Amino acid sequence: MCGIVGIVSSEPVNQQIYDSLLLLQHRGQDSTGIATLDGDFFHMVKAKGQVREAYRTRDMRSLLGNVGLGHVRYATRGSAAAEEEAQPFYVGAPYGIILVHNGNLTNTRELTADLYNVDRRHLNTHSDTELLLNVLANELQAGITGLSLDKKQVFDAVSRVHERVEGSYAAIALIAGHGLLAFRDPYGIRPLVLGKRSGANGQDEWVVASESLVLESGGYEIVRDVEPGEAILISPDGWMYSQQCAKNPRLVPCAFEYIYLARPDSVLDGISVYDARLRLGDVLAEEIAEQLEGVEIDVVMPIPDSARPSAMQVAQKLGIEYREGFFKNRYVGRTFIMPGQAVRKKSVRQKLNAMSTEFKGKNVLIVDDSIVRGTTSREIVEMARSAGAKSVIFASAAPPVVSPHVYGINMPSRAELIAHGREPSEIAEALGADHLIYLSVEGMNRAIMAGQDRVTELEQSCFTGEYIAGSVDAEYLAWVEATQES
Numbered sequence: 382m383c384g385i386v387g388i389v390s391s392e393p394v395n396q397q398i399y400d401s402l403l404l405l406q407h408r409g410q411d412s413t414g415i416a417t418l419d420g421d422f423f424h425m426v427k428a429k430g431q432v433r434e435a436y437r438t439r440d441m442r443s444l445l446g447n448v449g450l451g452h453v454r455y456a457t458r459g460s461a462a463a464e465e466e467a468q469p470f471y472v473g474a475p476y477g478i479i480l481v482h483n484g485n486l487t488n489t490r491e492l493t494a495d496l497y498n499v500d501r502r503h504l505n506t507h508s509d510t511e512l513l514l515n516v517l518a519n520e521l522q523a524g525i526t527g528l529s530l531d532k533k534q535v536f537d538a539v540s541r542v543h544e545r546v547e548g549s550y551a552a553i554a555l556i557a558g559h560g561l562l563a564f565r566d567p568y569g570i571r572p573l574v575l576g577k578r579s580g581a582n583g584q585d586e587w588v589v590a591s592e593s594l595v596l597e598s599g600g601y602e603i604v605r606d607v608e609p610g611e612a613i614l615i616s617p618d619g620w621m622y623s624q625q626c627a628k629n630p631r632l633v634p635c636a637f638e639y640i641y642l643a644r645p646d647s648v649l650d651g652i653s654v655y656d657a658r659l660r661l662g663d664v665l666a667e668e669i670a671e672q673l674e675g676v677e678i679d680v681v682m683p684i685p686d687s688a689r690p691s692a693m694q695v696a697q698k699l700g701i702e703y704r705e706g707f708f709k710n711r712y713v714g715r716t717f718i719m720p721g722q723a724v725r726k727k728s729v730r731q732k733l734n735a736m737s738t739e740f741k742g743k744n745v746l747i748v749d750d751s752i753v754r755g756t757t758s759r760e761i762v763e764m765a766r767s768a769g770a771k772s773v774i775f776a777s778a779a780p781p782v783v784s785p786h787v788y789g790i791n792m793p794s795r796a797e798l799i800a801h802g803r804e805p806s807e808i809a810e811a812l813g814a815d816h817l818i819y820l821s822v823e824g825m826n827r828a829i830m831a832g833q834d835r836v837t838e839l840e841q842s843c844f845t846g847e848y849i850a851g852s853v854d855a856e857y858l859a860w861v862e863a864t865q866e867s
């Protein structure tokens with residue numbers, strides 16, 4: 382999951398894109414980039430690290446134009462450290478295209494071979510985003526008949542992209558002279574939402590972004606989510622056109638967005654992330670009551686930040702006091718999306734501190750949103766014990782993560798997943814907890830999708846091992862494991 386934003390405005394967009402990326406920072410911390418379209422020219426600035434450190438005043442001044450896009454990266458293919466893999470990516474033909482992408486393609490080997498051998502295209506990195514851009518460029522090129530490009534040709538090109546590319550992709554592109562193109566994969570795995578406001582000169586101003594909070598904070602009304610398979614084309618003077626470009630679109634958004642990735646104050650595909658997290662807590666409480674009958678619990682405690690809404694509900698439903706015992710250093714980023722296990726492990730200790738008065742002599746139920754590698758939970762159980770807890774019960778508001786995530790979250794290898802091939806009792810032992818409880822898969826589905834009928838199924842392969850998009854089989858997973866840094 383990266384964060385993406387694209388804006389078509391009646392005034393310069395540089396500051397708006399910057400502000401939007403700051404709001405999307407929780408989706409990626411490895412690198413960031415902004416590109417603008419200024420008449421016939423693109424301007425682009427990319428840098429490693431987080432938004433606040435990445436852009437200088439002179440960079441911002443160079444980003445001229447009323448149309449632009451931006452990206453924060455959390456690498457899922459290639460390397461987090463590679464500067465040349467920071468997004469956006471650019472190709473010179475046709476017209477000049479710049480693209481940002483949230484997601485992960487699963488047929489990269491086939492695409493790489495075809496782009497070299499058939500389309501005669503050069504690829505300069507290991508990024509799957511560069512592949513996506515080149516497929517789009519190739520399909521646009523193939524459909525051009527005259528000098529200019531019309532919307533049908535653009536939508537036909539996106540249809541052919543859907544046919545060639547497998548995996549997940551929410552993408553935004555700028556096409557020089559033509560405006561902004563946004564599209565979402567046929568399963569809508571990664572989020573993308575469309576917003577509109579009226580500019581000073583009466584022109585419609587548009588934004589497409591990974592999360593709705595970007596729209597709200599910029600004073601845009603939420604028009605709707607981009608449909609799975611749909612493409613949206615917005616001209617530089619604010620005309621918007623859309624078309625369904627996939628043969629069999631089916632909305633299957635990623636469950637992990639609701640559990641951990643997205644900000645709680647966003648609404649994705651009509652489901653409020655905060656409400657989903659509250660409901661995950663409600664259902665978790667029911668399952669705790671059933672499975673841990675008789676186990677003594679004095680206090681319920683969240684692991685800040687993402688677990689707070691769920692933990693609050695667990696406490697309320699179980700009628701047990703809610704306390705905060707772990708305090709977070711706000712200057713340390715999200716540890717799960719940091720590259721490399723050594724950094725992640727060190728950061729948990731830097732990030733969280735246990736206040737002993739809240740633990741001494743108590744039976745503590747610790748609630749986290751998820752346990753993936755166990756990096757956080759292992760350290761936390763140890764911290765709770767050293768702070769004097771009598772017993773430590775650990776609850777996860779998501780089911781066990783048993784399989785790699787190949788659609789935009791960097792969990793490439795089975796071996797690193799603490800729940801892979803282990804029973805909950807063995808995991809409890811590995812974590813050092815007295816009891817461990819996970820939300821059930823059925824409970825997760827019920828909680829996230831309650832009270833609405835737009836989303837009827839979730840992408841949940843990391844909990845079930847069943848992959849909906851592309852041919853993800855044992856051979857593919859072994860290849861990902863062998864080639865992707867985690």
Ligand SMILES: O=P(O)(O)OC[C@H]1O[C@H](OP(=O)(O)OP(=O)(O)O)[C@H](O)[C@@H]1O
Nearest residue numbers: 686687715716717752753754755756757
């Ligand atoms: O089992 P693990 O591999 O440790 O991963 C899971 C943990 O990582 C995330 O927290 P993170 O610090 O990334 O962000 P947060 O502050 O938003 O909770 C998540 O909320 C869990 O606490």
Ligand SMILES: NC(=O)CC[C@H](N)C(=O)O
Nearest residue numbers: 382383456457458483484
């Ligand atoms: N998390 C993402 O969406 C990553 C996008 C792309 N796969 C990359 O690695 O840059």
Ligand SMILES: [Mg+2]
Nearest residue numbers: 684685686687
């Ligand atoms: Mg956390």
